Every structure is written in C-alpha cells, then in structure tokens.
Amino acid sequence: MLIPHIQIQDLNVWYNREQALKNISASIPASEITAVIGPSGCGKTTLLRCLNRLLEEGEDIQISGQIWLDGVDIYDRGVDVTEIRTRVGMLAPKPYPLPMSIYENVAYGRRIHGLNKVLNKGNGRNLDHYVERFLTAAGLWEEVKDRLWSPASRLSTGQQQRLCLARALAVEPEVLLCDEPTSALDPISAQGIEEQLKSLKQKTTIVLVTHLLRQARRLADHVIFLWMGELVETGPACEVLNDPKDDRTRAYLAGDIG
Ligand SMILES: Nc1ncnc2c1ncn2[C@@H]1O[C@H](COP(=O)(O)OP(=O)(O)OP(=O)(O)O)[C@@H](O)[C@H]1O
Numbered sequence: 263m264l265i266p267h268i269q270i271q272d273l274n275v276w277y278n279r280e281q282a283l284k285n286i287s288a289s290i291p292a293s294e295i296t297a298v299i300g301p302s303g304c305g306k307t308t309l310l311r312c313l314n315r316l317l318e319e320g321e322d323i324q325i326s327g328q329i330w331l332d333g334v335d336i337y338d339r340g341v342d343v344t345e346i347r348t349r350v351g352m353l354a355p356k357p358y359p360l361p362m363s364i365y366e367n368v369a370y371g372r373r374i375h376g377l378n379k380v381l382n383k384g385n386g387r388n389l390d391h392y393v394e395r396f397l398t399a400a401g402l403w404e405e406v407k408d409r410l411w412s413p414a415s416r417l418s419t420g421q422q423q424r425l426c427l428a429r430a431l432a433v434e435p436e437v438l439l440c441d442e443p444t445s446a447l448d449p450i451s452a453q454g455i456e457e458q459l460k461s462l463k464q465k466t467t468i469v470l471v472t473h474l475l476r477q478a479r480r481l482a483d484h485v486i487f488l489w490m491g492e493l494v495e496t497g498p499a500c501e502v503l504n505d506p507k508d509d510r511t512r513a514y515l516a517g518d519i520g
C-alpha cells in the first residue's frame with residue numbers, strides 16, 4: 263500500500279469569486295514523483311501553491327478544504343507556516359539565484375532556518391560539508407567546486423536552476439514542489455534537472471507540474487490530471503497515461519485539447 267504523504271480533501275480556491283479549483287481530493291504518495299498535468303489555466307500552479315501555503319486567504323482569495331501533511335492540516339490555525347515551507351520546498355519555473363556567491367546561495371537557507379547558526383565558529387566546516395552535499399545532489403558540484411565564491415549570476419541558466427535546486431534541498435524538505443522546472447532551460451540542462459529529480463525521489467516526495475507529456479511519461483509514478491479547475495483523473499502514471507478512463511484525459515493526451 264502506498265503511503266500518502268499529502269492528502270488533499272475537498273479543496274476549493276476562488277480568485278475574486280472566479281473558482282480556480284473545484285472540490286479537489288487527491289493523494290500525493292510518499293517517495294514518488296506525482297505529475298500534475300492539464301491545459302494552461304486549469305489550476306496546476308494554484309494547486310501547487312496551496313501545498314506549502316504560498317496561497318493564503320485574503321481579500322481576493324478564498325480557500326476551503328483541507329491539506330493533510332503527515333496528518334496535520336496545513337491550513338489549520340496555529341500551524342507554523344515557516345515550518346510548513348521548510349518541510350515543503352519549491353522550485354520555480356525560472357531560476358532566481360540570490361545576489362550572492364554560489365556558496366552563499368546554498369548556505370543561506372540553512373542559516374535563516376537556524377540549521378547552521380554561526381559561520382566561522384566551529385560550524386564553518388560543517389556548512390562547507392552541506393554546501394558540497396547539496397550541490398552534489400543537484401548535479402552541480404563538479405562544475406562549480408573551484409569557484410564557490412564567485413557570484414551566482416555568472417552561472418548559465420541551466421546551472422542557475424540546478425543552484426536553485428541545491429538551495430531548495432539545503433533545508434532538507436520532505437516534499438519538493440516543482441512548477442515547470444525545466445521550462446526556461448535548453449534540452450541538455452532540462453535533462454540534468456530531470457535526472458536529479460529522479461535520484462531525489464527516494465528521500466523526497468516530488469510534485470511536478472509539467473505541460474510536457476513526454477516529461478510526465480519519463481518521470482511520473484503518479485498523475486493528477488486537472489481540467490478547468492476540476493480533478494478529472496488521478497492514479498498510477500501507467501494507468502492514467504496509458505489507459506485513461508475519462509474522455510477529457512484521452513483528448514488531452516492525444517493533443518486535442520490544451
Ligand atoms: N493571482 C491570481 N488572481 C486572479 N486569478 C488568478 C490568479 N492566479 C491564477 N488565476 C487564475 O486561475 C486559473 C488557474 O491558474 P493557474 O496559474 O493555476 O493555471 P495553470 O494550470 O498553472 O496554467 P499554466 O499552465 O498556464 O501555468 C486561471 O484562470 C488564472 O487566470
């Protein structure tokens with residue numbers, strides 16, 4: 263039996279009274295890659311942003327339903343949002359390295375979350391170890407080990423995205439949310455990110471929003487198919503992608519919609 267890491271229950275989201283997500287219930291299995299697919303505007307990013315409370319209720323945004331992370335509803339009052347965002351990390355479509363060195367980009371998250379409190383007071387070596395570990399996990403170490411103190415902005419876009427992956431991994435999230443993480447990358451860099459995601463899933467539950475069906479086929483163990491804010495179909499990737507039950511899934515996979 264698969265263990266759900268995240269359980270979404272009756273999730274609804276409205277932007278200015280326009281309903282973007284309609285009664286979504288789904289499981290995100292632990293230590294697997296779940297691909298969220300569907301046509302543009304169907305609510306993929308909205309769903310992803312709910313999973314670490316990047317989307318918060320406000321004047322223009324209403325949210326109802328529950329999202330259980332290991333048995334705790336992350337939208338409950340009293341839940342520490344910073345802790346949720348440490349446990350559930352995010353990789354954006356485009357790399358946004360911080361205006362600091364390669365080393366500092368990776369070290370930053372650990373420092374602000376108090377994981378490595380003081381640099382140069384006995385913890386420096388420790389931090390070096392983590393910087394190497396997460397740059398290696400992101401597949402970037404070999405390329406940057408001799409220029410760790412040069413500005414991150416000098417890296418290529420593909421390298422910057424791997425640096426952002428290293429930065430996201432540096433706080434050791436249980437879940438990593440990736441919103442079209444290869445959309446700004448050339449094919450070789452995209453392949454690099456795909457390989458890293460595959461090797462990370464043993465330890466980290468991954469939710470991957472992608473509009474690339476071939477990417478979903480290469481990476482996904484589990485699929486959520488959204489269509490106009492509704493969850494049309496969800497299940498093991500081999501079932502949803504090869505033998506869809508719903509006509510809308512079939513049409514999307516055939517390239518007739520989206
Ligand atoms: N901040 C916002 N304010 C108002 N409407 C929004 C906002 N963000 C998203 N929407 C609307 O909600 C719907 C879902 O948007 P969302 O970005 O989740 O779609 P998506 O599936 O990620 O699309 P894409 O594939 O183009 O990235 C769309 O109709 C969009 O216009």
Ligand SMILES: [Mg+2]
Pocket residue numbers: 306307308
């Ligand atoms: Mg989107």
